[in-house]
Amino acid sequence: MSKKFYISDENKEELLKEINSRLKLPGPLMPILHEAQRIFGCIPVEVQKLVSKNTDISVAEINGVVTFYSSFTLHPKGEHIIGICLGTPCYVRGSQTILDAVKADLGIDVGENTEDGFFSLEAIRCIGTCGMAPVMSIDEEVYGEIDVTKAKRLIKEARKK
Numbered sequence: 001m002s003k004k005f006y007i008s009d010e011n012k013e014e015l016l017k018e019i020n021s022r023l024k025l026p027g028p029l030m031p032i033l034h035e036a037q038r039i040f041g042c043i044p045v046e047v048q049k050l051v052s053k054n055t056d057i058s059v060a061e062i063n064g065v066v067t068f069y070s071s072f073t074l075h076p077k078g079e080h081i082i083g084i085c086l087g088t089p090c091y092v093r094g095s096q097t098i099l100d101a102v103k104a105d106l107g108i109d110v111g112e113n114t115e116d117g118f119f120s121l122e123a124i125r126c127i128g129t130c131g132m133a134p135v136m137s138i139d140e141e142v143y144g145e146i147d148v149t150k151a152k153r154l155i156k157e158a159r160k161k
């Protein structure tokens, strides 16, 4: 489930300022979208329309860029992001089973947020710690050699922090 998204007047004003300061520079779309991501935490269609209206770049083009680059997200994220690595070394050591168990535990699918907005769940690609596969992350913390029990315990502990 996704948190409800809304555009405050303050955020809208900030984005318009950023657009105006970048619009005359070459290749303005990427820097504008980075600012939009910073201001709103994501670039859903409501923000894409706002950018489009103030840049004369089509929503289709903006959406194409937002969905292509992984540094942009379409939906607001939860306060804490759980990542389960599905890179090959993690996958062959059972990370898909762990991901399925975490999905069931949280009651959400990959790319969704828990109802209270506390967690987002992501299937991630290799984060360079294959030596301790399978790997899971919670925000910046990386945990290795996880199994279903350990993953559930780490999530439970993260809730208590």
Ligand code: FES
Pocket: 085, 086, 087, 088, 089, 090, 091, 125, 126, 127, 128, 129, 130, 133, 135
């Ligand atoms: S494949 Fe999972 S950390 Fe490299």
